[in-house]
Amino acid sequence: MSHGPSASGGALVAAPPHGAHHDEPYVPVFTGQARAELDTIMSRYPSKQAALLPALWLVQDARGWVSDASMEEVANALDITPAYVKGVTTFYTMYHQHPVGRHFIQVCTTTPCNICGAEDVVKSLLEHSGCGDLGLTSADGRFTVIEVECLGACGFPTPIMINNDFVESVTPESVSRILAERT
C-alpha cells in the first residue's frame, strides 16, 4: 500500500494495533559488520540517499521490523531527515512498521491466482495459523498472514511467500503441512 487509509474500501491488511510497539532502549543496527555492509552499499551510488532502500532492508533483516528509532538511525547515516525516511518507508509495502509473526506469510490473491482459487488458500491459512484475521499475529507469535498483490509467479497458483521463501502451487489442502514445517 503506497498511500494512507485507502478510499478503496478493499483494504488488504487489517489495521494492526499501532502505537503499542516501542523499540527502547534503542540499540543501533549499524555497528561493526552491518556498518561495513552499509558503507559498501553506499560506495555503489553517487548519492548517500540512494542507499535508503538497502539500509531499510538491513534494518528489517536485523530486527524483523523498522521502528521509528531505526528510521532515525538510517536518517542520520544517510544525511536525510527522519521524516523523509518515514515518508519513503511507508510508501513501500514490504517494510514492517510493527513486529510481525516469526513466519510472515504473504498470499497472492490478484486475478490470475484468484481465478485459480487463491481466496480458499487465504481461508485455509487463516484457519490453520490461528491468526483469525488478515494482518493479525497468532497468539503464539508464529504467524502473520496478509493478502498481497501479484507476486509475479502467476503460473504456479497460489504462490505464497513465507519470510524470504516462495512456496508455489499452494492449495487449501497443502496449507496445514506447510505450516507444520514452520515452528
Add this chain to the structure above:
Amino acid sequence: MGYPHGSHPRETPILSKYFGDAGARTLDGWRARGGYDALQQALATDPQELQMIVKDSGLRGRGGAGFPTGLKWSFMKPDGKIHYMLCNADESEPGTFKDREIMRWTPHGLVEGVALAAHAIYAETAYIYIRGEFTEPYAHVTRAVEEAYAAGVLGANAMGSGKRVDVHVHRGAGAYICGEETALMNSLEGRRGNPRIKPPFPAIAGLFGRPTTINNVETLATVPYIIKNGAEWYKQFGRPDNPKSIGTKLFSVCGNITRPGNYEVALGFPFKDFLYDLCGGPLPGREIKAVIPGGSSVPILTREESEAAIMDYEGFAAAGTLLGSGGVIVFDDKQDMVRQIARLVRFYAHESCAQCTQCREGTAWTLRIMERIRDGAGTAEDFDTLLSIADNMTGKTICVLSDSCATPVVSGLKKFRGEFEAKIVANRAMVTVPGAFRASAA
C-alpha cells in the same frame, strides 16, 4: 521451453533454452554454453556500431511498450557526460513471470546483456533493479555479479578490454508502480516511487539527473544473441509479411489453462494454436471465455477474438488489444467476469501511487462502483458513471497506471455487458421484495 514443462516442438527456445538447467547458473556453466563471447566481442566494438546492429535487428522493448531498442540506445552519444544503464527487473504486471525465470535460470545471461548495453550507451555503471518479492532471482543475479567481478568479467578492466563496467543489483521493496521507468529511478535514488513528469526523458535526465537508458530484463537478455549471431540471423524470426515485429518472445501463461508456464515462440505465431496446442487449452470440461494477452493492463479479448489473433505487436493491435508484457491470463466459462474485473481494479486502486488526482480518486471510485455491481447493489446508471470516470482516467495522468485501471473496465463493459446487466437485473428483482436485498447483500 515451456518451463515447468519440456519444450514444445513449435517453440523457438533462445532465451529459454536453459530454463530448468541449473548448470547454466554458474559462470563456468554459462561460459561452457557460449556465454560472455558476445560481451568480449562487444567490448572491442565501437558503441555506435553496437547501436546500429541492434537497431538493424528490429528488436523492440519486451517490457510492454515495444519501443525499438536500438533507437533508444542511439539517443546516447559520446558526449563525455556520466551515463547510466538501468535494467528494469521490477516485473510486477499481473500475469507476467518471464523475467523471473530468466533471472532464476540464466542470471549470467542477464548480467552479460546489461554489461554489453552499458558499453553500447557509453556508460560505466549499470544497476539492475529487482522487485523486493523476487528473493530467489535476486540471490541468483547477485551471485552472478559477484562471480563476474571475481573473474574480471566486470570491474575496472572488464574482460581485459581496458574499459570499466560496473554492475550493481538493487532490491525494491514492494510497489508495482516502480516498474514505471521514472518511478524506478526515483525509487533507486531513495525516494518514494512516484513517476516523473516527462519531458525531460531519461536519455536527457534520468537516474541521478544523468542521461540514462532503461531496458527490460528480456530485452537485455536478448541482445548478446543478436551481437553474437548478427542482425540478419535475428530477422529470420517473425512473420515474413511483418517486418515491424521481429524475434522471439517469452509468453507467460496463467489462469484456467491446462499447462501454465513460460513459452518462447517466434513473433507472428497464431494465438489459437498457442492456446490449444502449446498450452493444452482449457481444463477438462471447460471452455475459454476470455483472454488478457499482454498483462493485466491491456484490453480483454473474447474467446473468438483471441482465436483469430496473431501474436505480435501489430497482430494484437489489429485484434483491439496489445502485446504488452506477454502475460497471458486465461479465464474459463466458470469465471464471473464482473467479479474478476472488480478484482483487477482493486489491484490498481491498491497500487496507485496517489500522485495524480484522476488516478488516486478514479481507481478508488471505480473499485467502489465495481464492487457494488458485483455484490448486486448496482444500478444501470453505474455503467455510464464507470465509463465517464474511465474517460477522465485515460491520457490525463503522469503515467499510465490510471489508464491501465480503466482498460479492463471499458473492454469488460463492452464485451461482457450481458454479465454486468445480469447483476443489475438481479438487483431489481431483489428490491421488489422488501428486505430481501439487504439480507442478500449483507
